[in-house]
Amino acid sequence: MAKKKRKYRKLERSLPVMRPNAGGIDIGATEIFVAVPADRDTESVRSFPTFTQDLHALADWLQQCRVDTVAMESTGVYWIPLFQILEARGIEVHLVNAQHVHHVPGRKSDVLDCQWLQYLHSVGLLRASFRPEHAVCEIRSLMRHRENLVQMACVHVQHMHKSLDQMNLQIHHVISDITGVTGLAIVDAIVAGNTNPKELAKLRDHRIKASIETVTKSLVGDYRPEHIFTLKQSLTAYRHYQKLIADCDQEVQQRVEAFQSNDDGPTAAADSSSATSPTVPSFDLHSHLERIFGVDLTAIPGFDVLRIQTIFSELGADMSPFPTDDTFCSWLNVCPKDGTSAGRRIRTPKVKTKNRVTQAFRMAALSLHNNKSYLGD
Incomplete structure (x- = not known):
């Protein structure tokens, strides 16, 4: 029920009414x-x-x-x-x-x-903020939640690094990723009670560039029970978030597969087995994005699946709310401000934005620094 009414001052109007209701x-x-x-x-x-x-x-x-x-x-x-x-x-x-x-x-x-x-x-002085269609909003909510899960999983990876540092184990500085095949195999063995550097080094994958001698040296340290316990807890938490991310990927996949394509022609079935990055959903998102947009946007230099995924989940495939490229750039807040006053160029503050699409475009532009394509030259 509504609360008890209070009297408020009536607003005097001075402009013609465009929306009377x-x-x-x-x-x-x-x-x-x-x-x-x-x-x-x-x-x-x-x-x-x-x-x-x-x-x-x-x-x-x-x-x-x-x-x-x-x-x-x-x-x-x-x-x-x-x-x-x-x-x-x-x-x-x-x-x-x-x-x-x-x-x-x-x-x-x-x-x-x-x-x-x-x-x-x-009186028509307000402009509505952009909100995509309902199907895109569902995917957007899931992808933003997935982004949070990835960030929380990364926090526990940092906790694993901290536990290893406290035992002076340098394995995470020798291999590129502690959550890779070799890293997880060694961490699993440590939390299971194996602290023999030579035995642990045998778990090294053949693709690791570091020699087995270097890996062995990196596993010599001060194995203390309290640090092994914190390492175990961090590993458990990391795997828990990996399970949550996988569950979220299934929800995203169902909605992406049901999303209507812009291309009316036949499309080959997407392969759900390819994933190029831990930050990209585990199913074949690339094929679905190509089906939805009707063109492979990753062919544009600087745009990988992750950035196209961000653009799709925030905007959808319908660009009609932005009639021109100027309006789209204005919405992205990438247009420079007009800093001219009385014929002089004055300093204008940089526009700050948390727009995820803007961030995707900026990252794409930064990636072209050493690119040999027509956009990078």
Whole structure:
């Protein structure tokens, strides 16, 4: 149920109304403030708790007030449940950037955020943030979760390194990856109780460049029970996250396989056995991405499967929300700011962004430093 109503100052309008049925929503962790046009209800501003039944009550009230579009401002992920409920009700939802809202001049200090949002949205001064289609949002949520799992697994690899350092075992400096075939075989033997350097060195894979003598020297150390215990716990935690990553890959694979292709022609079945990197899902994502986009985007210098995967999971395959390359670059925040004032070039601050697609493009550009292709020359 809605909380007890309070009286709020009515906002005076000075610009022509473009969206007469617009509402404004300011979302917090425990309370949501909603504003509708002043002529739709005796109380044009109401507050609701964030429980699910209250979100539905909020949607009911908006429909009773004949509101068909709302502007929503929120931090974190608090907006997602209400966004989905309103979208299912057929209400057009504009998730707006708080920075854009605060840069609009003319706001009075005694006007609530939701009232200001409602006014700006009604006069057409707000721009909706990009949100891909529902199928892409599902994949995006899973891929972001997978990214977190990979980061947590890496933390436990660092803990394994720390335990080895405390015993002065230099094996992780001799081989390139402690989580590879040789590294895990040696760590498994150590936690099982084998501390003989010569016996441990026999577990060296033939592809290791370091000689068996070097590997043996790197395994001579001060084997202490407490450090072996922490090594065992870190190894167990690492493998636990590897299991979670594999489970997440299965969920991603199901949704990617069901994703509609841009290419209407026949496509060969994807091989689910190839994985080029621990950070790339274990199934053959490359073939699926080629099917979805209708072209092999990894043929572009600098773009590997990992970067194309990031672009797909954040944008999808439909680029129609960006009518030109200029609008796309603006959304990426890679366009330089116009630092010209009175005919002089002034210093402009660098635009900071956490956009994952922007990061993928920047990494692709950095990888071209020594590239011999037409983009690297």
